[in-house]
Amino acid sequence: MGNESQANLIKRIAKLARANQDMEEIIKKLQKENERLSARLEKAGVLIEQLSPGDKETARGDIHETRSLKFKMATVLFADIHGFSRVMTNPVGAGFMDELDEVLYTFDRIVEKYNIRKIKTIGDTYMCTGGIPEKNITNPVDVVMAAMEMRNFMEDFEKERRDGGERIWDIKFGIHTGPVTAAVSGRKKVSYDIKGDTVNTASRVETVSENNRILISVMTYELVKEFFQCEYFGKLPVKYKGDLDIYEVNGLRPEFSKDGMGRVPNDSFLIKFGLIQFTDLQEIILDRLEKELPSYLFYHNVKHTVDVVTEVELIGWAEGCSDEEILLLKTAALFHDAGHIIAYDEHEYHGTAMARGILPEYKYTDEQIDKVCEIIMATKLPPKPNGLLQKIICDSDLDYLGRSDFIPVSNTLYDELKAQNKIGSLNDWNKLQVKFISGHQYFTRTARSLREVNKQMQIERIQSLIT
Numbered sequence: 001m002g003n004e005s006q007a008n009l010i011k012r013i014a015k016l017a018r019a020n021q022d023m024e025e026i027i028k029k030l031q032k033e034n035e036r037l038s039a040r041l042e043k044a045g046v047l048i049e050q051l052s053p054g055d056k057e058t059a060r061g062d063i064h065e066t067r068s069l070k071f072k073m074a075t076v077l078f079a080d081i082h083g084f085s086r087v088m089t090n091p092v093g094a095g096f097m098d099e100l101d102e103v104l105y106t107f108d109r110i111v112e113k114y115n116i117r118k119i120k121t122i123g124d125t126y127m128c129t130g131g132i133p134e135k136n137i138t139n140p141v142d143v144v145m146a147a148m149e150m151r152n153f154m155e156d157f158e159k160e161r162r163d164g165g166e167r168i169w170d171i172k173f174g175i176h177t178g179p180v181t182a183a184v185s186g187r188k189k190v191s192y193d194i195k196g197d198t199v200n201t202a203s204r205v206e207t208v209s210e211n212n213r214i215l216i217s218v219m220t221y222e223l224v225k226e227f228f229q230c231e232y233f234g235k236l237p238v239k240y241k242g243d244l245d246i247y248e249v250n251g252l253r254p255e256f257s258k259d260g261m262g263r264v265p266n267d268s269f270l271i272k273f274g275l276i277q278f279t280d281l282q283e284i285i286l287d288r289l290e291k292e293l294p295s296y297l298f299y300h301n302v303k304h305t306v307d308v309v310t311e312v313e314l315i316g317w318a319e320g321c322s323d324e325e326i327l328l329l330k331t332a333a334l335f336h337d338a339g340h341i342i343a344y345d346e347h348e349y350h351g352t353a354m355a356r357g358i359l360p361e362y363k364y365t366d367e368q369i370d371k372v373c374e375i376i377m378a379t380k381l382p383p384k385p386n387g388l389l390q391k392i393i394c395d396s397d398l399d400y401l402g403r404s405d406f407i408p409v410s411n412t413l414y415d416e417l418k419a420q421n422k423i424g425s426l427n428d429w430n431k432l433q434v435k436f437i438s439g440h441q442y443f444t445r446t447a448r449s450l451r452e453v454n455k456q457m458q459i460e461r462i463q464s465l466i467t
Contacts, residue, residue, distance in 0.1 A: 066185045074131035075143040075177040075220060076199050077116075078206035079107070079150060081124045082170040103157065103169065110149050114142040117192055125206075129194055132182055136280045140177050140223040141273060144249055145265070147173045147214045152263055155212070174206025176217040201238060205246060208236055218245035227269065229253055229262060270363065271324045278330055281362055282309070285334050292341045296419035298412040300337045300347075309333040311396035316389075318446040325389060328368060331359070332375035332393055344420065348380045383443075391443035395451075401437055402451025406458045430466050434459055 081103065104121060111118050111128045115136070119127040128146070130139030154171050162168065178198035185191050201217060209215040221230055229250045235243040251262025256269035265273075289302045312329040321329065332355075339350025352373035359369050371389070378390035383398075385391040400409045410433060417423040423432075437459050442448045 066183055069133070069182045069184055070179065071132050071135060071182065072179050073135075073137075073139065073177060074129050074180045074194070074198065075140045075175060076129050076180065076194070076202035077127070077143050077147060078174045078203050079126040079147070080172050080174075080206055080209070081126065082172070082211065099157075099161065099169070103154070106153055107150055110146050110153070113149075114146045116142055116146055119192060119194060129180065129192070132180070132192060132194070133184075133190075136277075138273065138277050138280065140220050141227055141276070143175055144214070144216065144220070144224050144228060147175060148249065148251065148263070151212060151214060170211040172206065172209040172211055173214040174202050174204070174209050175214065175220050176202035176205055177220040177223060201244065204236060204238065205244075208234075208246070214249040215246050216249055218247065221245075221247040224249075227253060227256055227272070268323075271327060274327050274363070275323060277362055278327065278334075281331070281358075282334055285338060285358075288341065289338060294340070294344075296416060297340055298416045298419075299409070300340050300416065305334065305337055307399065308336065308393070308396045311399050312392055315392045315396060315444055315446045319388060319392060319444055321388070321392075324368075328371050328375065329389055329392060331355070331364070332372045332389075333396065335372070336376045336379050336393065336397065348377050351376050385443055388444075395442050395444050395447035398440065398442075399447070399451065401440060401458060402442075402447075402453075402455040404454065406454075407461065410462075427467055430462050434462050434466070437462070 081100070104126065107126055108118060114130070115134070116128050116130045116139075117132050119129055121127070128143075130136075130143040130146075136142075151171060151173070154169060158167050158169060176198055178196075178201070180194045180196045180198050183193045183195070185193075205215050205217055215233055216224070216230070217236075224230075229252070230247040231250065233246040233248045236246050238244045251257065252265060252269065254260040254262065256265060256272070258264040258266045286302055286305065289305060293301060309330050312333045313326060316326045316329050335351045335355040337347060337351065338354050339347035339352075341354075342350040355372055355376065356369055359372065364372070375389050375393050378385045378394055379397045383394040385394045400406055403409070414423060414426060414429045417429075423429055437455060440455070442452055442455075
């Protein structure tokens with residue numbers, strides 16, 4: 001073999017050696033990725049094994065059980081996570097995929113925090129919806145708050161991981177509010193798939209968004225503009241509907257954010273949010289009262305509760321109460337007779353027990369709950385209110401004493417007591433009423449100006465009925 005042939009052979013051997021070395025590196029990376037996937041598969045297998053045989057059968061059967069629900073107001077969010085192209089071309093892409101898993105896991109926790117339903121992850125797009133399956137009036141604010149927290153997390157995440165270097169992950173958002181139809185499947189593990197123009201519009205809004213921007217439709221804007229700093233972004237052509245105005249959310253309004261930075265809500269935000277959320281709480285409690293109150297409660301019924309809720313707000317504003325005080329008054333009024341579900345006697349105490357069990361779900365603080373319960377207990381007869389808020393609810397609870405419909409309302413209370421053998425004849429009742437009204441006084445300036453004169457007329461009317 002000549003020197004030239006020998007040299008060529010050496011070059012070929014060296015080239016093969018290098019190729020073999022590169023192949024070994026590739027195999028090592030594949031093995032590492034395979035180990036990572038195997039570990040995840042093993043975790044999934046453990047979860048599956050924890051299911052009982054009956055649960056497995058149910059899970060398989062759930063796939064075929066689908067029902068459809070309609071929601072008049074839901075808020076749909078699409079979040080597009082950018083970074084896959086950079087990950088796929090990076091030699092340590094597997095590590096970045098772990099980062100994406102961490103991001104998606106955090107997003108799941110954020111949507112759960114705001115009572116939002118995750119719908120699905122499609123590639124690099126995260127989709128979730130507020131207002132399903134539990135209908136609520138606050139879902140537009142909830143979804144925008146979740147989007148802000150997601151964006152803040154991504155910004156902080158990149159600063160920590162990249163140490164000022166080139167970003168890997170970017171995110172943009174599109175949000176729209178409107179009616180949706182949800183296909184619900186499963187019984188134990190329920191999943192939702194939503195459709196309709198609202199979903200399509202939210203997706204369109206996301207497509208025109210840009211990195212780190214939260215864009216919302218004008219429908220969402222009108223429902224959240226009191227809480228957030230928004231600026232007009234432009235128009236989005238929508239098929240068959242013309243142009244849709246789009247706004248960008250920059251952050252919380254300064255008066256609603258800690259340190260005025262627009263990132264973290266302060267107490268003022270929570271109180272204003274609570275006043276809106278009260279509508280959902282009221283609907284739930286009134287529905288319970290409608291279904292669970294005893295039939296003999298002709299006076300202490302849903303109408304009376306609504307009357308007192310309305311009156312505490314009217315007197316509260318007239319007496320110069322703050323937003324938080326109005327919220328506490330309305331909440332106490334909502335629960336002040338709810339204890340009748342449990343027992344007639346000591347119903348005020350039972351109402352406080354219900355409030356303590358329910359209000360934490362609506363983010364009331366321990367201090368606020370204590371004040372609500374104190375206000376409720378002030379309605380216990382004979383009234384001995386301490387402080388303005390307790391005086392307001394006592395005046396609201398007995399507002400009927402000075403109203404023109406006093407006689408028919410009073411008769412319903414008599415019928416209620418008579419049904420429980422707590423009162424004698426109607427004549428006895430009228431004598432008792434005269435004695436009670438004669439000794440009664442309204443505590444607030446507003447109630448005295450509205451009802452005191454009429455109350456004196458009531459005494460004369462009842463006295464004319466006594467035989």
